Amino acid sequence: MSDTNLRSATISVLVENESGVLARVIGLFSGRGYNIDNLTVAPVERDGSKSRITVVTQGTQMVIEQIKAQLDRLVPVYKVLDLSEGPHLARELALIKVIGTGEKRAEALRLADAFRARVIDATTESFTFELTGATDKLDAFLDLMRPIGLAEVSRTGVAAIARGVKTIS
């Protein structure tokens, strides 16, 4: 088990939606020296009583097991699920602003079409695209936009869920 291979893990944490709960989770990562590659949080119960936090992190198998155990012992945590242990879906949304004119502008639109990015705002010298997908799809699109006028990007971080009938609760 003294394996030194790093792996990426997508961990969903169902928490009591109380003040300071996000700080507890983030503080745990920074205090114990774990990485957060990205993180999302939002209430998921109708009455707003529970939130779901999704953290993408990296570590050796031993560190990832440790992260899950540490998360699980926080008092307001209901459930910790390591989605990367099984088949799962992970999606991110990005808003991407591209500024340019002429051929570059046309090229941006063509590529956006190929990636199924939606135009949600346009001026004569800019487009803002909305793109949803796996992290690597968003990364690929941004790489293509960079030389043709990528000006700004806002990403949500990953929302993830297990495939099939499996649920977190």
Add this chain to the structure above:
Amino acid sequence: MDGTIASPELMNSGAEALLRALKAQGVDVIFGYPGGAVLPIYDAIFQQNEIKHILVRHEQAAVHAAEGYARSTGKVGCVLVTSGPGATNAVTGLVDALMDSVPLVCLCGQVPTHLIGNDAFQEADTTGITRPATKHNYLVKKSEDLVRVVHEAFLVARSGRPGPVLIDLPKDILIAPASYREPSQTQHRSYRPRTEPDARRIDEAVALLKRAERPVIYAGGGVVNAGPEASRLLTEFTRLTGFPITNTLMGLGAYPASDPLFIGMLGMHGTYEANLVMHGCDVMLNIGARFDDRVTGRLNAFSPNSKKIHADIDPSNINKTVPVDVPIVGDALATLKALIAAWKKDATPVNKNALAQWWGQIDVWRSKNSLGFHQPRDRGSIIKPQYAIQQLYKATRGRETYITTEVGQHQMWAAQHFKFEKPNHWMTSGGLGTMGYGLPAAMGVQVAHPDALVVDIAGEASILMNIQEMGTLAQFRLPVKVFILNNQYMGMVRQWQELLHGGRYSSSYSEALPDFVKLAESFHAVGLRAETVDDLDRVIAEMIAVDKPVIADICVDQAENVFPMIPSGAAHNQMLLGPGNQDGSGPAVTNEGMALV
């Protein structure tokens, strides 16, 4: 509590509702220090007699006192401090309790809710500051939450792996009327620690233990935390198996030190036999210990050929630093019960021949007498610190004696030379290593056990970190004995400088120490001093006989070091032994080792 939920009853103030909830939780004493934000609570305390308040001289001491109270009784300790500096002063104590799994509830004043975030006088972001310093913390923003939060805080503090819980109480919440409810029997929404071990894991563990040729039981503070019955079952199980057993620093007393199966404390300053047993064993049962770095030494050389069974109530302790073969998540008491039942049920005999051979080897290691020292007896001879502890131990045998310590060489000598037969009689700061812990902790122990002998084995440097508590001892007539092994050095720092930094004693010599005898007298206590070996027994006898707080200033050999010692970054089989017991010069410390603390 019959499980029915009574309808809420409105109390005149939050402070009154708070005190009623504390009483319902069994609180009989609070260690605290007043201030503006907590005045309503102090007013409510003034108007009742069931809960006693011990006024400390510094908030850090309030927390350590509550730790001493909690660890010597098994109950939850209770602390009350004011906002701002009151809270920040308490932080060291909270982290100490977190590291050593001590159940506490710390009540903390806060500026009124409408001023939070305005940089008001004596405001601090207490829940922010103490989030990583506690097992859990709360800020009460609404009166209707107050009593529920108090009951919940006690549940969280004492259940699962115990720890400190802080409740931040804005002043307006303490003043406004609040409803009171008895604790409910319903389960916590999200917090449900597991206490019952998995039966299959228990069977796997017993199967391994039965086949073991060179087994060891390594028991820690988790057994003490699980209550005296867990210690009794640990003793029963160990005798059933006939295996050698070692205790961690936190676990001392969980197994009777006088028992022949006990091979002493393990780790950095553990016995030769305990560390070599850990290194050479083929099956290790860790129960209620966490493979702390003081215990394991260099991780990749730790007990290289053993199958490891690890029983712990905290799943995050399992596979944290040392990968184990059989993980058992559960309370030490439940786990020991299950182990005993499974051991009796499994008819496989133990390997008697192999076990006899193992004990033969252990006896050879034992014969090294690794804790040995030489005390010259000629008139005027300087006192060896180990000898001082040994004589203190002899003089207190047969009495109900509780020992606390500060942190450093004296702490290790106390752990090595004072023999504990029962749990809950040894209070020391293990995880955090907090100098200044011992005196306030002793204070808390004495409050809980007014007729017992309570001794803080101290160093002259550590004791000065919370010396102001001598005032508390006088005010509340707490006859705590402070037994200072005075070598005029921060001894453990000096030892590391001698062994690892070429004898350059940078800032480890305390010039201008106070006259501890006069210092005791100025605090209405008795001051005694032993300058040579001829004075020692008389001073100890007088210290025990006086029904007042005492400082006994024991002048000891300045050059003495704690041995055995596993130097930083070394393995268990690379111990340094004391002078006259050395195999060679010991292992060289690597650069990697130098970086370790």
